[in-house]
Amino acid sequence: DKMLRSLLYISFLLVCVHAQSNVLTFSLITSFGQFGINTSGIVPAIDMALRDINNNSGLLPGYRLAYDRVRDSQCHSDRSLDVFFQAIQSAPVKLAVIGCGCSVATVPVAAISHHWNISQISYFSESAALSDRSKYKRFFRTNPSGLIEYPAFNSIMNHFGWKQIALITQNEDLFITTEANIRNTLKYANYTIASSTFGTTSDPWTSARSLFSQGFRVFFLNCYDQAARMIICQAAKLGYTYPRYAWIMQHWYPDQWWTASSEYVANCTENELEIFLDKALSIRIHPSPDDYSDISDAGIFPQQFQAEYVSRARQYGYSVSDAGGRAYDAIWVLALALNHTMAMVRSGNINGTDCENAIGTLVPLEKFEYSNEKMACLIQWNIQQTNISGVSGPIRFDENGTRIQNTIHLNQYKYFGPGNLSRVPFAYLLTDDSYAVNFLPGFSDSFIYHDGIPPDGLPIESVKTYSTSLVIVIYALSVLGLGFTLICCLFNLFCRNKRIVRLSSGKLNYLIILGAILMYFSVYFYVLPTTAISIMKVACVLKEWLFIIGYALCFGTVLAKMWRIYYIFQNPRTKKMLITDWHMLFIVCTMVGIGVLLLMIGTAVPALRGTIVKEINDENPQGTTAGGVQENNYFLMCYPVSSSPFYWKILILAYLAVFQIVGIVLAFETRKVKFPGLRDSAFVATTIYISSLVLVMLAVDTFILSSYLNSHGAIYAFGILIMTTIFLLFTFVPKMVLLCKDAELDVSSFSIEGVPRKSCDLEARIISLEEILREKDNLIALFENQIIALKEKAGENVSTC
Secondary structure, rough: OHHHHHHHHOOOOOOOOOOEEEEEEEEEEEOHHHHHHHHOOOOOOHHHHHHHHHHOOOOOOOOOEEEEEEEOOOOHHHHHHHHHHHHHHHHOOOOOOOOOOOOOHHHHHHHHHHHHHHEEEEOOOOOHHOOOOOOOEEEEEEEOHHHOOOOHHHHHHHHHOOEEEEEEEEHHHHHHHHHHHHHHHHHOOEEEEEEEEEOOOOOOOHHHHHHHHHOOOOEEOOOOHHHHHHHHHHHHHHHOOOOOOOEEEEEOOOOHHHOOOOOOOOOOOHHHHHHHHHEEEEEEEOOOOOOOOOOOOOOOOOOHHHHHHHHHHHHHOOOOOOOOOHHHHHHHHHHHHHHHHHHHHHHHHOOOOOOOOOOOOOOHHHHOOOOOOHHHHHHHHHHHOEEEOOOOOEEEEEOEEOOOOOEEEEEEEOOOOOOEEEEEEEEEEEOOOOEEEEOOOOOOOHHOOOOOOOOOOOOEEEEEOHHHHHHHHHHHHHHHHHHHHHHHHHHHOOOOOOOOHOOOOOOHHHHHHHHHHHHHHHHHHHHOOOOOHHHHHHHHHHHHHHHHHHHHHHHHHHHHHHHHHHHHHHHHOOOOOOHHHHHHHHHHHHHHHHHHHHHHHHHHHHOOOOOOOEEEOOOOOOOOOOOEEEEEEEEEEEEOOOOHHHHHHHHHHHHHHHHHHHHHHHHHHHHHHEOOOOOOOHHHHHHHHHHHHHHHHHHHHHHHHHOOHHHHHHHHHHHHHHHHHHHHHHHHHHHHHHHHHHHOOOOOOOOOOOOOOHHHHHHHHHHHHHHHHHHHHHHHHHHHHHHHHHHHHHHHHHOOO
16 A cells, blocks of 8 residues: 555656566556646556466466556656666666656657667557657557547548637647647648647647637647646636537546646636536547457456456546556566566577577576567567457557557547536547448437537538528419419310400410410429529529420510511501411411520530539628528529520520510500400500510529529519419400400401591401401311312212213
């Protein structure tokens, strides 16, 4: 007990083994964290390893392992060299060094320990620099290199969709190197990385707070736990917590590190810090007894070891260290290597060890000297051959003496109430599987971040779609329009023999009905509420085809009727050609054909095809999320302004405008023609005027409001609905009204206003006669067919005779 209590004043762990009689003695050297990392919690694990090794009769028979004293490196390079030289210069001779706590203290000792022909085993140091056999010739470690940790940052960033991270770095070699490695790993993925650096004796918050004003929301505490407590206390006071912020902690912080007293956290209670740490993450590269269930080569189950270790550590006043299992395994690695070396010495067979030509002789372990390279080579060779199952999992070393580790664990701090904060593993990454995040059973993004994944602080690009209320109104009006189209179709069908319908070219009215159906359907695609690019590509094509063809059918028919009125009433020639439905159908087909040709070219030529792009929504370009992050609002646009597809669309609108101008001219020329019974000229002219105004409105909307999502969609959709309804309204409703008043309406009884009386009678009679001629033409055709049939029959009779 006295020896254990004395360890509370020392902070460096070194194992030095020497031979005196049949006792192999080693010195434990650790760091108690007065000036850095606290690794003293491994001492109870070392005691457990010594007990189990010395009680194993088959291991190192005739020898007993023990430690003489503990030396403190204070997690400092100069101090670690001092205590190393003290150990070397004091009796007895040491066979190995185990230590020296943190990487800062381990690196200088590992660089020179081989000059005394002794091997060094670390249970804690993860510096990537130590994976260099040419420089650290006899160094081993039962923990993996920190190099495997850095790609895990990329995996986390990618998985949670974070594009920037801020590092709060302490100005120590360990953390400066860590930051450099993180930057080197993330730079290839185009992440934004910012950092603030503070000195060991300065207030870390003074430099860290500037990162918050820059908008960062994801932070990694790249510092000792003492500084981390200062930072999280200030952050907790300012509310920089989940769900608006995400925090990543060093995985090697000791158990209950947030509870340690500090003058800088006097204003924060332990419970406040526990609440703050809830949902924080850590990347654990070190294997742990909690990760394995198979019995170890020491004859103890990992969970059994962990339970006893935690009990002993708390009994003797040590903080529980996640390195306890690795320290226990380090002693076993050394003991097994010494055991194999002892057997080789006794047999005299060292063939295949690469130590045959080393300087020195084979001597018993207790007679080892620093000058005996052959014995040092054998011990190192046997350590290198280690392949055991430890309480921290399988242990093998690579060519640099670093433990081979293929699994990285992601932990999250979970707050279960005052005094109950735990680090819970929720996922793992495999180093040979591209570091993909694999959730443990029962865990998911929504489980670990139940209020949503914290933002990274960068403005969020939110792709918006049309307002739900707008879509409902437009779709409802379109359905009503289709219903109205059906009514018009039924009217035209059942009243097709009425003279008032026949005089208005009732058969051509079906073209208006077809065009109206296409136009009503087109609005569904103009305000389609989707952000799927594949669907938008189809919608961009369909809406143009439906609208242009539908419009050409409707307006082409109206234009043909206007031309017929113009030809009858304004043509000065006395001898006039009989205008039939075929003449007017030719005009409609011409307009539709030109439109289809333009659409085919625009669809077939890639440079003219609609391109889906994200466009800033000028209606509401920016907003703020519930987490306080700027949100840039975009929407998907088919025809970006100043692009080839956009100008092609303008060309198509220009083609429509040409026909609109022709229609306006014809309407103006026939403005005085008024037929009280039929009134086709007035209604057709009104249709042309209104459709022209709407077309101008759509053109203006295309140029000026195309970047205003809902406004542009509403104007375009309502414009199409208005035009379509006008086509139907002025084509069918007047006839419906007239027929309701007088089912036997006789068009020839009406006079024509705005035309001299004599001319009125003449032109009215022309209309009536044209209708009679059409009827007579049908009779003549019938008689001609009968004559042909009779002649054929007469010919047959003659031949028979």
